[in-house]
Amino acid sequence: MTAPATPYRPLDIAAELIRCPSVTPEDAGALAVLERYLAPLGFACERMRFSDKDTPDIDNLYARLGSGRPHFCFAGHTDVVPVGEAAAWTVDPFAGEVRDGRLYGRGAADMKGSIASFVAAAQRIAAEGFQGSISLLITGDEEGPSINGTKKVLETLKARGETIDHCIVGEPTCVERLGDMIKVGRRGSINGWLTVTGCQGHVAYPHLADNPVPKLLEMLRRLEAHLLDEGTAHFQPSNLEITSVDVGNSATNVIPGSARAVLNIRFNDLHTGASLEKWMRDVCDAVAAETGARYTLKAVTSGEAFLTPPGAFSALIAAAAQKVTGVTPELSTSGGTSDARFIRAHAPVVEFGLPNQTMHKADENAGIDDITRLADIYEAVLRGYFAGQAEAAA
Incomplete structure (x- = not known):
């Protein structure tokens, strides 16, 4: 043509x-x-x-x-x-x-x-x-x-x-x-949806409830405090960012039944989505073992x-x-x-x-x-x- x-x-x-x-x-x-x-x-x-x-x-x-x-x-x-x-x-x-x-x-x-x-x-x-x-x-x-x-x-x-x-x-x-x-x-990208489940109750009777918020915050603190790496010749350091924390609680006198957080990790070629998911679960497992926390983690890697x-x-x-x-x-x-x-x-x-x-x-x-x-x-x-x-x- x-x-x-x-x-x-x-x-x-x-x-x-x-x-x-x-x-x-x-x-x-x-x-x-x-x-x-x-x-x-x-x-x-x-x-x-x-x-x-x-x-x-x-x-x-x-x-x-x-x-x-x-x-x-x-x-x-x-x-x-x-x-x-x-x-x-x-x-x-x-x-x-x-x-x-x-x-x-x-x-x-x-x-x-x-x-x-x-x-x-x-x-x-x-x-x-x-x-x-x-x-x-x-x-x-x-x-x-x-x-x-x-x-x-x-x-x-x-x-x-x-x-x-x-x-x-x-x-x-x-x-x-x-x-x-x-x-x-x-860089790669992995999203995580972390939920800690407790037991709802009145703030005046904490012994009858199980507050999930401190346990979630401890998981997030350990995840956020960890230095993933210092970068490579071609990549900047990997970074974890907490993008949302929510309990859906409009009352001031109620201990919530669950607490949720969303996070994202942008990572370099020192990691894979699978390795980072395992690391997140290991951190959460350690907190759960210490505090009795019950949690679920959904992780989705959108790109390596x-x-x-x-x-x-x-x-x-x-x-x-x-x-x-x-x-x-x-x-x-x-x-x-x-x-x-x-x-x-x-x-x-x-x-x-x-x-x-x-x-x-x-x-x-x-x-x-x-x-x-x-x-x-x-x-x-x-x-x-x-x-x-x-x-x-x-």
Whole structure:
């Protein structure tokens, strides 16, 4: 198929995507916008819809150009977080308005702008030809439960024998300006719901009750006081944060029957979700043995820590960013989780995209110049990637 003669403008694509109010789990036409740009370039566009008990059905798009290797994949998401307080916005969140050199709207930074930049870069490469494959793995479930999205697409590809050689995720990774940070890994995350059960009673007759609050507080004190680690060469120290403590007690003269707490641990590659769950249970068991506390702990790991060791792939992206922006990127593992946590089991993966100062905020926006230059960076990455693979094969 002959590629369109008119160059794609990433700003136009980004604005069209923003005009699709694709708040998780709604697609709102966002994937159709991408298909309309990708199909004329020769991409085979495949919708993958997955469902799961008690979670929304999700549409995903897998679009691939070429069938050979090496296979370079761009991963991203078209779903966005809710608008929040509408009155806090000075623009229509889904109008894709341009003002003072910036594109405004929900998803401008996270991450419809990055997707648009990659599509524009892919057009330039497709027009000239290359040896290998380029794909886009776009989900509508990154900001939601992340159950029916990237993870299931990857499982489907693996089941039918498709291999991804390298992947870049277009998350907004830059801090102060475009090009200043590349994510080569992420810390893991585990949530814990801790409940201590006692016996409700009157505060004037404590011997007839069993107050769960002091026992819960002692468990939390020991968990919070423990130094998990001091960090590693690539990761900051792991940290445990208590995010909620509640007894649901509106009375001042009643000893509650139960007390609950919620906590989260962001951890580096010195730990796993399983090892941290065991540690939490050991601490709680010790308190229970000393105090007679009865407790339950539910622990859910939403992502394990991972690192793509700095090497040729991250160096390629760093060189492309520096060439376009003049900025030397920092290789970092800071921040929250992303779908890279699923991709890491299938291919080396790094994250690089727009500045992240306005993501998830009212009046979310991205600089038009940044969107344009990001397309130039992605183009340089693709050219360097396929040229390097060709040289290695020679």
